[in-house]
Amino acid sequence: MSRFLKIIIPLVLGIALGLLYGWVIDPVDFFNLTPDTLRADYKADYVLMTAEAYRAEQDPGLAARRLAIFGSQSPSAIAADGLAYARANGFADADVILIQELVTAMQAWSGIP
């Protein structure tokens, strides 16, 4: 084996080992995360919380502010995502209705026909 290969092969092997350790065995510990990284079920539950509060408060601005912590989408889109998840994952009918009301309110609030 040439001297070149004796260097390259261990180097590549080392890189692979390093990536395996750094990505799989001991990945970086994440904290101080933003809500958009939450798993879909947690997001849906947060939307449900907002919907429950909205039912009592009837304040679309406040509901939109609560949903805005997800940042990247409009409140109506966030609520719609939550509704889709709730429907697909067997949430109670009463909860689905609550989220549906929130979606409607957010669409009206943001002027979506």
Added chain:
Amino acid sequence: MRRIPWATLLALLAGIGLGLVYAWTISPARVVDSQPSALRADFKDHYRSAIAAAYLATGNLTRAQARLSLLGDTDTIEALNAQAQHMLASSASGQSFEEADQVAALASALDQNGVILPTSTPTIHGTDNTPNAVNTANVVVTINAATSTFPASTTEVLDQLTETPQAIETQTTPIAATPRPTRTFIPTAGAPFALTGQESVCDPNLPDGLLQVLVFNSNRRQMPGVEILITWEGGAENFFTGLKPELGNGYADYVMTADITYTLQLRSGSDIASGLTTPTCQTPSGEAYSGGIKLTFEEP
């Protein structure tokens, strides 16, 4: 004797180093599917506020407990109390007193129910042995336990719930108007507070005329966010407990002006402390100075 292949070893170590730098620094594993416990502190505050608002809307304490346990707070009640104080103190941030009240109300409800929340996420309830499935099942358990459409595998969790399921949780068909529990009162709306202590405080290290107020709930825990009304001839002012958390969650103070007589009571209803004037104290050397008053209110 065979020679040690230093070049090969060095290349291997260099490769490992490069791999780690890339995996930990340049391109760390992307964060997806995180849990609420990993959120930044201010987003956790938003999360708690939403939980509190939902709790006040539904009255479902079991659901609120399940949600709070996801945040991984060491002491959930203290975390809620601290947040309520912070929200009251930072009204400039746009957070209303009502939202602070909601958070304080949830803390009070948990406190009065003697709730001890788990500090870990509910991973112990998983029914599947594969790590990923356990993780997923856990959240399904939590959420579905709250939403009442229970997969068969969540019955173990349901057995652990002691709260009587509410009417909404037994419904199986859509309804036009979901019956919701009545709104839960904020903690200060309970029985009137009793004035259990009134004493003059002679401490030359304290500001002259310092009126200190301490408010406790029925469990002898200090209550933040309690509105206090102080009046005098021709004037009135409001202040709140909890704005100086370093002195106690239920602590509030006000500096009285000499020669003015004050009357004080808690806005939500309490005994009235009247005839409050700055007392005159004396140092050991006989020098006079203005002292203060300490009032203690307790929920019966």
